[in-house]
Amino acid sequence: GENVEQHPSTLSVQEGDSAVIKCTYSDSASNYFPWYKQELGKGPQLIIDIRSNVGEKKDQRIAVTLNKTAKHFSLHITETQPEDSAVYFCAAHFGNEKLTFGTGTRLTIIP
């Protein structure tokens, strides 16, 4: 079936340190993996995505890595800032139209 597992569910890091969130997916046919940031009371906002023909993608302090063999992908945030505090969701596109989301990681940046 189509399943995405996300860990950890909560993460606290000191401001300026790095944060890493990991996801695994069930279907090797998956070909698109976005990451969303959701602040309280708001809809999910795309922060970065990666397609299955790429192993790594970086955008300023945010990077995503994809290991197709192991069926996992990770979000890396460097030099964390207080405004990075939010809930982060990974998702996978399994070849149909919908996205299947992980259960989310609540990231707290400690000043």
Added chain:
Amino acid sequence: DTGVSQDPRHKITKRGQNVTFRCDPISEHNRLYWYRQTLGQGPEFLTYFQNEAQLEKSRLLSDRFSAERPKGSFSTLEIQRTEQGDSAMYLCASSLTTPDTQYFGPGTRLTVL
């Protein structure tokens, strides 16, 4: 265009009442999606439109739920005879192609008393 918009942002209703939500996608996007999100969970897919055609529906979409996109632009999601279990955030997203970035609206938070 400022992105996906949804109306209302909040809705409180009594059990048994009908509610309708509206979503306006990004103007050039022909794909429109509805998701439901409960507290502490990720969004769960409900249904999808390509232009005006509803092409996929989740098992989560019971007979009390109906969605339309009559002219291939805005969409409505109606819930009839609401139940307390329908309380959730209802999210709309749109995209230009697939697989591609789905841009989400701010959501409609439904509370059923």
